[in-house]
Amino acid sequence: GESVGLHLPTLSVQEGDNSIINCAYSNSASDYFIWYKQESGKGPQFIIDIRSNMDKRQGQRVTVLLNKTVKHLSLQIAATQPGDSAVYFCAEILGGGSQGNLIFGKGTKLSVKP
Amino acid sequence: DTEVTQTPKHLVMGMTNKKSLKCEQHMGHRAMYWYKQKAKKPPELMFVYSYEKLSINESVPSRFSPECPNSSLLNLHLHALQPEDSALYLCASSPTPEPEKLFFGSGTQLSVL
Numbered sequence: 001g002e003s004v005g006l007h008l009p010t011l012s013v014q015e016g017d018n019s020i021i022n023c024a025y026s027n028s029a030s031d032y033f034i035w036y037k038q039e040s041g042k043g044p045q046f047i048i049d050i051r052s053n054m055d056k057r058q059g060q061r062v063t064v065l066l067n068k069t070v071k072h073l074s075l076q077i078a079a080t081q082p083g084d085s086a087v088y089f090c091a092e093i094l095g096g097g098s099q100g101n102l103i104f105g106k107g108t109k110l111s112v113k114p
Numbered sequence: 115d116t117e118v119t120q121t122p123k124h125l126v127m128g129m130t131n132k133k134s135l136k137c138e139q140h141m142g143h144r145a146m147y148w149y150k151q152k153a154k155k156p157p158e159l160m161f162v163y164s165y166e167k168l169s170i171n172e173s174v175p176s177r178f179s180p181e182c183p184n185s186s187l188l189n190l191h192l193h194a195l196q197p198e199d200s201a202l203y204l205c206a207s208s209p210t211p212e213p214e215k216l217f218f219g220s221g222t223q224l225s226v227l
Contacts, residue, residue, distance in 0.1 A: 032213040036120065041123035043204050043218030054176040089156055097144060100170040100211070114148075 003028045004005035012111045019077040021108045023028075029069060030092040030103075035064060035075045038107075047075070052095075077110075085112045120205050120219035127204040128227050129195060135222045137205030145211040146188040148180060152220070157204055164173040164211040165187060195226045 013019045015089045025033065031052035037042035050064045050073075059066050063076040073090050090105040115147040117190055118139045127133050137146065144165050149157035163171035163182045171180075177199075179191040202223050 032217060036216075036218075042218070043206070043220050044216075045218065046215040049215060097213065098162075098164075098211045099160045099208055099213060099216065100159065101149065102159065102213075102216075104158075105156075107156055 009107065010109045010111065011057045012113060013080050015080060015082060015112050015114050019075075019080045019110060021075045021077075021088050021090075021110065022085075023073040023108075025071050025073055025090065025092045025105070026103065027092065028068070029095045031095040032093040033064070033066060033073050034091045034093075034102075035062075035073075036089045036091065036104075037086045038085075038089065044089060048106050059065070060102055069108055080110075080112050082114060085110055118205055118207055118217050118219035118224050119214045123220065123225045124223045124224055124225075126227060127192065127195065128146075131195075132191070132193045132203075133217075134192065135190040135192075135203055135205075135224075138186055138217055139217070140186055141207065141209075141217065143207035143209050143217070145208045146182065147188050147208075147216065148188070149206060149218075151202040151204055151227060153202075160167040161190075162211065169211065192224075195224075197226050200226045201222055 014028045026052045034049040035047040048059045048064050065074045087107045087109045089107045119135045146163045148160040151157045160174045161180045166182045177194050181189040202221040205219045206219045
């Protein structure tokens with residue numbers, strides 16, 4: 001399943017399928033990007049990050065892709081599991097900025113159907 | 115210990131009450147943050163403490179008063195709040211104020227009556 005982030009805040013996928021969550025970030029000067037997962041009743045949890053000198057970074061079952069040309073970030077989750085159900089936020093920090101310049105996107109809710 | 119602990123988990127208060135939210139981390143992090151999160155919205159930054167000094171105040175009303183007694187503790191004092199201040203208040207920390215991942219607590223769900 002694939003979402004378009006800001007324009008489709010809910011993504012529903014079948015357990016075992018791959019999920020793609022997209023994010024259009026706002027500033028071409030941003031050079032650090034992070035994905036957070038927030039489960040119901042909990043605070044955001046770090047998933048993966050990427051700096052602007054990279055196009056791709058892989059973690060355990062997750063991959064982040066960065067396309068600076070079109071200011072687009074995506075999170076791919078392989079073999080989606082029920083425990084992946086959550087709201088996913090992308091976030092960006094402007095180049096030379098500190099954590100105080102962290103900008104969160106609006107979020108995408110991922111629902112995994114058994 | 116890789117946790118950020120927030121207390122209480124839930125708080126109901128009247129508009130004339132004074133209450134405090136508490137946050138604690140023992141990871142040796144030198145930057146701590148308060149965020150406010152409304153339902154179905156992303157977190158919004160309120161305050162940043164860097165090396166126990168307030169470095170950022172995002173134009174937060176004075177009815178919210180942060181305090182950092184030491185490098186492990188962060189408080190948010192609440193006084194004369196409004197119903198629209200009802201939200202999830204999240205504390206976070208990071209090793210430094212430089213761009214890197216944040217460690218969030220589970221938040222305090224605040225209701226102002």
